[in-house]
Amino acid sequence: MDPAPHLPVIRSGMRRRLRHQPGAPALEMEGLSVCYAGVPALDSITFSLARSARLGVLGPNGAGKSTLLRVVAGVLQPTSGEIRVYGARPRGHTCIAYLPQKTGVDWTFPLTVVDAVSMGRWGGWNMLRRSTSKDKVAVRQALAQVGLLELAQRRITDLSGGQQQRMFVARALAQEAELLLMDEPLAGLDVNAQRDLLDLVEALPGDPTVVVALHELAVARDRFPQVLLLNRRAVALGAPAEVFVPTHLREAYGDAVELIDTHRGTLVVTDHCCPPQEGKAG
Amino acid sequence: MTALLAELFAFPFMIRALIASVVTGAVCALVGTYVILRGMAFFGDALAHSVLPGVALGYLVGRGSRTVVLWWALGSAVVAALSMGALARRTRFKEDTAIGIVFVIMFAAGIALISTHRGYAVDLTHFLFGNVLGVSPEQLRIVVVLGFCVAALVLILHRGFLIISFDPVLAHTLRMPVRLLSNLLLLLLAVTVVVCLQSVGIALTLAMLVLPPSTGFLLAQRLPSMMALSVFFGVLASVLGLYVSYYAGIAAGPSIVLVGAALFLGALLISPRRRLLLAR
Numbered sequence: 001m002d003p004a005p006h007l008p009v010i011r012s013g014m015r016r017r018l019r020h021q022p023g024a025p026a027l028e029m030e031g032l033s034v035c036y037a038g039v040p041a042l043d044s045i046t047f048s049l050a051r052s053a054r055l056g057v058l059g060p061n062g063a064g065k066s067t068l069l070r071v072v073a074g075v076l077q078p079t080s081g082e083i084r085v086y087g088a089r090p091r092g093h094t095c096i097a098y099l100p101q102k103t104g105v106d107w108t109f110p111l112t113v114v115d116a117v118s119m120g121r122w123g124g125w126n127m128l129r130r131s132t133s134k135d136k137v138a139v140r141q142a143l144a145q146v147g148l149l150e151l152a153q154r155r156i157t158d159l160s161g162g163q164q165q166r167m168f169v170a171r172a173l174a175q176e177a178e179l180l181l182m183d184e185p186l187a188g189l190d191v192n193a194q195r196d197l198l199d200l201v202e203a204l205p206g207d208p209t210v211v212v213a214l215h216e217l218a219v220a221r222d223r224f225p226q227v228l229l230l231n232r233r234a235v236a237l238g239a240p241a242e243v244f245v246p247t248h249l250r251e252a253y254g255d256a257v258e259l260i261d262t263h264r265g266t267l268v269v270t271d272h273c274c275p276p277q278e279g280k281a282g
Numbered sequence: 283m284t285a286l287l288a289e290l291f292a293f294p295f296m297i298r299a300l301i302a303s304v305v306t307g308a309v310c311a312l313v314g315t316y317v318i319l320r321g322m323a324f325f326g327d328a329l330a331h332s333v334l335p336g337v338a339l340g341y342l343v344g345r346g347s348r349t350v351v352l353w354w355a356l357g358s359a360v361v362a363a364l365s366m367g368a369l370a371r372r373t374r375f376k377e378d379t380a381i382g383i384v385f386v387i388m389f390a391a392g393i394a395l396i397s398t399h400r401g402y403a404v405d406l407t408h409f410l411f412g413n414v415l416g417v418s419p420e421q422l423r424i425v426v427v428l429g430f431c432v433a434a435l436v437l438i439l440h441r442g443f444l445i446i447s448f449d450p451v452l453a454h455t456l457r458m459p460v461r462l463l464s465n466l467l468l469l470l471l472a473v474t475v476v477v478c479l480q481s482v483g484i485a486l487t488l489a490m491l492v493l494p495p496s497t498g499f500l501l502a503q504r505l506p507s508m509m510a511l512s513v514f515f516g517v518l519a520s521v522l523g524l525y526v527s528y529y530a531g532i533a534a535g536p537s538i539v540l541v542g543a544a545l546f547l548g549a550l551l552i553s554p555r556r557r558l559l560l561a562r
Contacts, residue, residue, distance in 0.1 A: 073455050110319075120452075
């Protein structure tokens with residue numbers, strides 16, 4: 001089940017509608033705000049993210065993590081502010097892959113794993129033509145890279161939670177995505193499946209930029225070089241050691257966290273998310 | 283036995299009925315696949331009922347011409363489909379509430395129109411409950427052409443329809459024309475409803491949209507095979523239903539639907555996923 005990162009990345013057959021500006025960061029936001037019916041879900045977010053970065057986005061429920069990802073994906077329009085992906089507006093890219101939450105899709109659909117991964121190749125008007133042999137090779141390779149080749153003909157409803165997430169990663173690889181947006185991919189996964197998925201994301205071929213919304217502070221501290229703490233506003237952005245400090249955590253989570261100072265740092269006890277979990281930071 | 287089977291085809295009206303119901307069965311099965319995958323059954327039923335004011339007005343305008351009625355019904359269905367979509371998008375009502383609102387307004391308007399005219403009642407029953415044996419050559423042409431267009435579009439665009447149904451966000455990130463595709467699907471459903479008018483009628487259109495695809499869903503592993511099986515069961519129900527109707531002397535519409543239901547129950551019994559279904 002190990003990923004096979006040694007395989008070369010195939011980049012072919014996918015027409016890009018937008019040229020990326022050379023040297024532009026993968027993602028830039030300036031004073032970005034999103035309101036739902038007048039209520040702000042994101043408020044003046046400003047940050048930029050280098051190419052090939054791995055960013056963990058954390059915050060309580062309703063902090064705007066999903067909203068942030070959906071704005072980047074081009075599904076939601078910001079109410080105000082600027083957003084640029086590789087130097088251009090998000091709508092128009094086909095290099096962005098959004099990996100939905102487990103509950104975001106209907107798993108009873110009559111699809112096999114290979115069907116679902118093939119969807120990554122149907123960008124723009126490709127939906128009108130038959131799959132080429134290049135498409136098929138790219139899909140097989142993506143499946144091999146996430147270790148799902150043996151399950152290619154399995155129905156998606158029969159996959160485990162970890163396999164479902166790997167399938168979405170394979171779809172993003174087939175899409176030749178350069179920016180992966182993962183919306184709570186760890187939710188509902190046991191510790192082993194979480195580790196496998198994070199290993200896979202770390203070793204992704206082609207070195208894409210990855211933004212992951214997640215709840216697990218300890219996982220973010222251990223596995224992400226950069227984290228963004230969000231609570232409608234960007235509370236802090238940087239290395240976990242700088243971000244996960246008591247003032248920031250209290251600002252983001254309020255009373256939902258209990259901070260206990262220990263000789264090794266600050267112990268964070270959270271109850272904002274089910275199931276309750278413990279994480280250490282600092 | 284052969285003579286018995288061939289007996290039906292001695293009558294031109296029977297042949298027209300057979301073609302009309304086969305086209306209806308096939309087209310409903312194709313579009314119905316998305317109806318059940320997207321959870322649009324209520325929408326389909328509402329749309330079928332929303333053609334009534336168009337039928338009534340068309341009858342009035344065309345002085346009883348059934349062909350004119352079909353075009354007015356189509357207009358009515360398109361207006362209803364787009365209003366339901368717009369009401370759901372632009373207000374904070376849940377989708378089924380928006381559908382219900384348009385449904386009742388259209389249906390009540392239809393009945394109100396019919397009640398103003400005495401001559402209406404008998405003829406319009408044909409549209410409520412279908413009258414496939416009364417299909418005229420001109421109507422049959424319209425049904426076949428509309429059916430062919432719907433089937434062609436569904437097959438050409440099936441990847442787009444699949445993605446907007448399975449994972450709409452993916453459709454956005456792949457730069458698919460999401461709004462266009464979802465409105466087109468509503469329009470195709472509106473046309474399908476009109477194709478159904480003559481064979482199974484307003485009241486039983488939903489059956490043809492739901493039963494054959496559900497049968498296909500039970501037996502198929504993948505979308506293409508689900509669609510193929512749905513079409514097979516839709517056509518089979520139409521042909522067998524006509525025979526049953528002819529020999530048992532029951533109305534054609536309900537007969538087709540009941541055969542479709544029998545096929546569904548049969549599939550439910552042999553389906554590999556039956557245990558899973560019952561366990562839920």
